[in-house]
Amino acid sequence: MTAPLRYLTLDLSDSSDDIFTVEAMASTREAQHAEVLAEVHTLLTWAKAEFSGRQGPVEDGYAWDDELLIQREADGWITVTLTLSTNEEFAQAFMAAFGDPED
Numbered sequence: 001m002t003a004p005l006r007y008l009t010l011d012l013s014d015s016s017d018d019i020f021t022v023e024a025m026a027s028t029r030e031a032q033h034a035e036v037l038a039e040v041h042t043l044l045t046w047a048k049a050e051f052s053g054r055q056g057p058v059e060d061g062y063a064w065d066d067e068l069l070i071q072r073e074a075d076g077w078i079t080v081t082l083t084l085s086t087n088e089e090f091a092q093a094f095m096a097a098f099g100d101p102e103d
Helices: 030-050 088-098
Strands: 009-014 020-028 064-072 078-086
Touching: 009 088, 020 030, 020 088, 030 064, 030 078, 030 088, 078 088
Parallel strands: none
Antiparallel strands: 009 020, 020 078, 064 078
């Protein structure tokens, strides 16, 4: 298992079409934003290393794909959401590496 995430919370779900979704999200002030982005980088670096060359639309047979959304709120909060669409193999490997978000 890799180092635990300090800021990002994880949510894993699956759908009836065998596509899993891992959502990693954090809402922090500017002072913690760089640390949140470092955690996002850790997740993406792991995915690219472990499933090299297998990134793309999961519905087209790839293992994983990602979308990163950063929203700056008027009150100074920054919300970062990394959504990973994955196949079952990726989801299982992710849970082994980062811990089951349901635990």
